[in-house]
Amino acid sequence: MTAHATGYFTHSDCRRHEMGEGHPECPQRLDAIEDRLLVTGVGDALERREAPPASLDDLMLAHDRMHLAALQGLEDQLAEQIEAGGPAHIHLDADTSMNRHTWEAARRAAGAAIAATDAVMAGELENAFCAIRPPGHHAERKQAMGFCFINNVAVAARHALDRHGLQRVAVVDFDVHHGNGTEDILAGDERVLMVGIFQHPLYPFCGDVPRGANMVNLPVPAYTRGPEIRALIEREWMPRLEAFRPEMIFISAGFDAHRDDDLGRLGLLEDDYAWITRRLREVARRHAGGRIVSCLEGGYNLGALGRSVEAHVRELAELA
Numbered sequence: 001m002t003a004h005a006t007g008y009f010t011h012s013d014c015r016r017h018e019m020g021e022g023h024p025e026c027p028q029r030l031d032a033i034e035d036r037l038l039v040t041g042v043g044d045a046l047e048r049r050e051a052p053p054a055s056l057d058d059l060m061l062a063h064d065r066m067h068l069a070a071l072q073g074l075e076d077q078l079a080e081q082i083e084a085g086g087p088a089h090i091h092l093d094a095d096t097s098m099n100r101h102t103w104e105a106a107r108r109a110a111g112a113a114i115a116a117t118d119a120v121m122a123g124e125l126e127n128a129f130c131a132i133r134p135p136g137h138h139a140e141r142k143q144a145m146g147f148c149f150i151n152n153v154a155v156a157a158r159h160a161l162d163r164h165g166l167q168r169v170a171v172v173d174f175d176v177h178h179g180n181g182t183e184d185i186l187a188g189d190e191r192v193l194m195v196g197i198f199q200h201p202l203y204p205f206c207g208d209v210p211r212g213a214n215m216v217n218l219p220v221p222a223y224t225r226g227p228e229i230r231a232l233i234e235r236e237w238m239p240r241l242e243a244f245r246p247e248m249i250f251i252s253a254g255f256d257a258h259r260d261d262d263l264g265r266l267g268l269l270e271d272d273y274a275w276i277t278r279r280l281r282e283v284a285r286r287h288a289g290g291r292i293v294s295c296l297e298g299g300y301n302l303g304a305l306g307r308s309v310e311a312h313v314r315e316l317a318e319l320a
């Protein structure tokens with residue numbers, strides 16, 4: 001184990017959450033990542049760790065107690081429903097539903113982000129990637145939505161601030177969709193700088209007007225490609241990140257802005273994800289002792305997802 005190691009946090013329970021036949025946010029997403037890291041040998045360079053479940057106290061760092069009670073209530077209701085021979089899912093909105101493993105998966109996902117933060121803060125790892133689902137960045141303080149129940153990145157960022165005593169953390173979101181949940185939770189928290197780039201208009205159809213001075217939102221139209229996105233990031237994110245001097249960087253790593261992903265219409269390629277990661281690693285090295293915790297968000301074309309995560313993790317681990 002060295003301080004330059006890159007961690008890989010996951011848990012088998014994250015595979016057991018599923019939202020019905022044909023849903024794009026499917027367990028096979030994690031298999032695609034695992035397979036790609038295995039065949040390329042990149043997995044061998046990572047320090048693999050099992051995610052513990054987050055506690056209710058952990059989740060309350062970013063969520064309202066009533067939201068958590070509601071999810072737990074649905075979990076109980078689902079168990080009774082299934083016992084009685086009823087459907088295996090409860091729908092929260094048109095494309096977000098729970099099965100009987102969802103609550104446990106969500107607790108492991110947030111637990112991965114917290115454990116990764118602890119390991120990086122302890123200097124056991126330089127940085128870490130959390131291969132987790134359900135994703136989190138649409139989950140608001142009081143609301144599950146858009147495939148998300150618990151905001152993993154917001155929980156971990158607050159954990160770093162409130163429990164590890166950091167004074168400045170950056171949250172970076174390059175998913176094709178705006179991280180409305182993270183914005184809902186962290187807008188106005190001056191200890192946080194959040195930078196995001198996303199297709200607009202697109203679900204969740206907001207973010208074009210930032211909700212706080214600590215939010216740098218870059219809405220871009222459909223069909224924007226890598227070179228334009230890199231130029232925007234260079235011009236709009238980098239000076240803000242440099243001036244903010246984050247002590248740690250959290251990444252909402254969604255890979256659905258990939259050209260081959262059907263949930264969005266942006267044109268990023270594997271090289272673009274490598275470039276973004278490299279630029280963030282440079283900021284982290286300059287200001288944050290290299291500390292980065294990256295959490296999987298979207299990414300629904302399984303081939304593109306596996307290759308993009310590989311490119312991202314190669315840069316985190318400096319294998320490129």
Ligand SMILES: [Zn+2]
Binds near residue numbers: 175177
């Ligand atoms: Zn997304």
